[in-house]
Amino acid sequence: MRNLLVAQSGGPTSAINATIAGVIMEAHASDQVDTIYGAVNGIKGVLEERFVNLSEKVPGEDELEILCQTPAAALGSCRVKLKNPAEDDSQFQEIIRIFRKHEIMYFIYAGGNDSMDTVDKLAAYCKEYKIEDIHVMGAPKTIDNDLVGTDHCPGFGSAAKYIATTFSELERDCHVYDTKAVTIVEVMGRNAGWLTAASALARNNGAAGPSLIYLCEPAFSVESFLDDVKKKLEQQDSVLVAISEGIKDKNGVYISEQVQSGAVDNFGHSYIAGSARVLEDIVRREIGCKVRSIELNLMQRCASHIASKTDIQESKMLGMTACRCALQGKSGLMASVERLGSHPYQVRYTAVPVCEVSNQEKKVPDDYINEAGNDVTEKMMEYLKPLIHGETEIIYENGIPKHLYLY
Amino acid sequence: MRNLLVAQSGGPTSAINATIAGVIMEAHASDQVDTIYGAVNGIKGVLEERFVNLSEKVPGEDELEILCQTPAAALGSCRVKLKNPAEDDSQFQEIIRIFRKHEIMYFIYAGGNDSMDTVDKLAAYCKEYKIEDIHVMGAPKTIDNDLVGTDHCPGFGSAAKYIATTFSELERDCHVYDTKAVTIVEVMGRNAGWLTAASALARNNGAAGPSLIYLCEPAFSVESFLDDVKKKLEQQDSVLVAISEGIKDKNGVYISEQVQSGAVDNFGHSYIAGSARVLEDIVRREIGCKVRSIELNLMQRCASHIASKTDIQESKMLGMTACRCALQGKSGLMASVERLGSHPYQVRYTAVPVCEVSNQEKKVPDDYINEAGNDVTEKMMEYLKPLIHGETEIIYENGIPKHLYLY
Known part of the structure; x- marks a missing residue:
């Protein structure tokens, strides 16, 4: 069996579930994955073996659509940073044991800085111990937009x-x-x-x-x-x-x-x-x-009823990219958006070494802020404008948006 | 000339501009109105003769549609209560002088408790002084839903x-x-x-x-x-x-x-x-x-991007009702919604004497609240459910909803 595990971490956003949807779509489309599991509450849930079967919970198009318009982390989240394996690698041994037990070959972790630290450490651990059949990929997520290595972040x-x-x-x-x-x-x-x-x-x-x-x-x-x-x-x-x-x-x-x-x-x-x-x-x-x-x-961070269509589409594509990389045997990378141009807006999806991303912060450059420090510049507007483009067609039921529950 | 004046007062809502749209539609449809004016900043703007020509500013369907999705009071608002005319009727004399000057025969005022007090006093003043060719109507508006004489309030x-x-x-x-x-x-x-x-x-x-x-x-x-x-x-x-x-x-x-x-x-x-x-x-x-x-x-109170379709339609209908009543020569009434049933939800539009509405508050009845005082009852749910039904199709431009500016 070749199973895939996906999990979410860090602060919730309106777009992080679209990344999960992308992972599911890509895994479904390939013949390399038998069962898609989701861990509840991120790496914490991995360590506690709290898994849900996403192949059953999200069987088709309808559920995928509702998943994409569901805010927050449908698989729950956590704020856990793994220990430094050089000092104590018991958590890593445990994760690998659990992966082996559930025949998990692919692990996708969607999150921000701390989550990319987890991806980084886990991929490095696998590399060090020559665990070559487990592939760990990161997918970016944060409303703060402060991750390096990507033009901008889903959410x-x-x-x-x-x-x-x-x-x-x-x-x-x-x-x-x-x-x-x-x-x-x-x-x-x-x-x-x-x-x-x-x-x-x-x-x-x-x-x-x-x-x-x-x-x-x-x-x-x-x-x-x-x-x-x-x-x-x-x-x-x-x-x-x-x-x-x-x-x-x-x-x-x-x-x-x-x-x-x-x-x-x-x-x-x-x-x-x-x-x-x-x-x-x-x-x-x-x-x-x-x-x-x-x-x-x-x-x-949770008003998914007014999500950006561009954002939701890109989040989905980043989930697909992260999954595809894992299926291709890549590990220790974060799926990323590269902007090719703003007029017209064009991006391509790629992947960057997660060690270049984790524990760093992308701040606003000086020339995006006016001299008086009380407004933004045209450069900032150019950067921002395409990111809010388009509206998602939200499915309502009884006057409020429909959401999907995974656990 | 037989002109109509409309104004808004009290706290802004997502639906009050739909009432103005209803007034404009009804006035356009009749052959009784020459020019539709809007007073800027409610009765304060009336006293200061700050008028805009709505026949020009809102010429057709397109502008009406954008007006309906524009939040807050497009004509501005005020928090002015007119003096008691028995003690000092100078404000009323001034209003009538201004109405005469601009040949205003119909005045529609959309607002809450205080605004209905203005409608009440002005209509009573006209009645007392036998000013029979000026017709004053109220249209309800308040997110608080605390106006009596109507099943619920637009907004x-x-x-x-x-x-x-x-x-x-x-x-x-x-x-x-x-x-x-x-x-x-x-x-x-x-x-x-x-x-x-x-x-x-x-x-x-x-x-x-x-x-x-x-x-x-x-x-x-x-x-x-x-x-x-x-x-x-x-x-x-x-x-x-x-x-x-x-x-x-x-x-x-x-x-x-x-x-x-x-x-x-x-x-x-x-x-x-x-x-x-x-x-x-x-x-x-x-x-x-x-x-x-x-x-x-x-x-x-201003998130019009997620307005209730039922609310916007009813607000428009109440504006039309208030206008129709004025054109029929009625005065001193507030347009009102009467609920005929909740299964299916049915209403009819009527008008009630504004003196029965002004300066009163409709509180939540005891049987809409559970005994422990920490939740609502099924009766409340029945009352509320139809009011959020349906979504308005918001027109976006460059990623944000379009709004109409009247002044």
Whole structure:
């Protein structure tokens, strides 16, 4: 028997299940795979032998379609990093034992930085011990878009489309009153500002979009921020601000940590607020106008009802690519998207050594951010625009999107 | 000349522009209206004579369609209550003078409680002074669904569909890890829990949906809440809680006000948190598991990309009804939906005296809430289900929904 195992790891996205769908499609299409298994809760579920039979759970087109529009990780996730095998290889021995028991020859792991670390270590372990009939491949996934070795990451385009649409709707909402008001919207991203930059896509059809955009890469100055907001308030009633969760001052201290450290409640417990909430209080105090903060929170990573068609298609293709590589006997690689051009948008699917990807972060380059550090450049817009292109045809039942349950 | 003026007031919704579209369609179809005007920023814009010519701005089908999918109030809004004419009728004299100047015979005002108060006062003023050629009609609008005299309100169904979909997506997102975690989601509604109840619609296709639902009508007990959460945590890993913004204790004090009154930051400024945020801190302190709070914030009222088709159609019909009544010489009424049945769902459009509607609130009845006060009953589900039925076919351009700009 030659079986295949697929698993998911890291934070959920709207597109990660399309990668699983791609793996299943490619495995089905080949004559090299007998049974397709999914591990529940990532590598943790592998170690606990919690497997579901995907050949049975996803038998045909209909289930594949619903799987692609199901948000989050349909196989569950985990945040487990394997130990360094040089120090303790018991986890690796156990994984290989379990693979042998279930006759698993192909293992595809979809996830972000930490997951690619798992792929890297496991493939290296197999290589070192000359386990040549087990092939380990990675598939990229992260809304943060911070993986190196790929033009962009599955999940990012759909989150970007949600953010662009939501900013365009929020702009309309905030515009209805003719009084001075500031709305500060916090977007996910502790170390990379890609998602916050996607707010600029609300300008795609000529609308003003966010008035100011602060990514987490440049040092954030509260003084400059207040100056920027005051200037905008002189020109317009409603000022809509996009900020990264992870904005930091010039010393690298998160704005959120910095400002609120002394805030305590009746019981002496300190409050932990987001960066938007902290800036809301500063604007109220220093400018005194109406101000509101909004966190896009988990919605930005799970709003699959407004997924990007481009993103879902690419996620599927990356799953297929990862599976194909494994079936070809490759190991220790991550499926990747290479952009051939933006006009027209063209990509090709390839694979890169996962050791070049794991434990690294792709930050926003300087020339994607304007000089004042309060907006993005045309270069960023060029990069982002194709990624939110197209709408998936969501299947609804009783007024809400249909989802597939695998466990 | 016989001109018509339409305006919007109160909080924005995803459906209020469909009401304007309905007014325009009905006015176009009749031979009684020469020019259709829109006042910018509601009655405030009327008093300031800030009018746009809707006959020019919305000339045909294409613009009407985009208007219907545009969120918030395309004509802007205001939060102005007219003075009591018995004490000071200068505003009313001014409105009539402006109406005469622009030859306005028909005035349609779409909004909530306060807006219906404006319709009521203006219609009564016209009646008292025998101004028989000016006809004033109201059209209901509020995501809160708290207007009396109508089975439900335009805007509510779309907000409910957003909430149902978002809870079904959040449930998937929160389910991916196999660790104990509580997610508390705050839904709008200071005095009426209708919107929070809509979270239960995430169960429509067999999913568990929110584990616990607390509306603002029953007295909220922090002790019972903690007991409920603890019990759920014994049964499952992920506990998803829906709570109304306006949950209050048995003395009618908002939970948010009550708990955090002593919280101050470094500068001595007090923090004002939402009810979910307050409960998050309580769960962290008293239970100690992973906990997160989420505010659906403005997104729940402006996410027109996932509007309910039923809601948008009804909103349009209510605009048409309000316009037709005005053209028939009626005044001082609010267009209203009467439900004839839920199986199959059938409604008829009618109009009710606006004096019976203004300054009142429709709260959730007792038998729509379960005895423990932590969920809704089947009666509520029956009421809610048809309102989120159907999807509007949104027109996208460059990856985001198209919107219409009227000023």
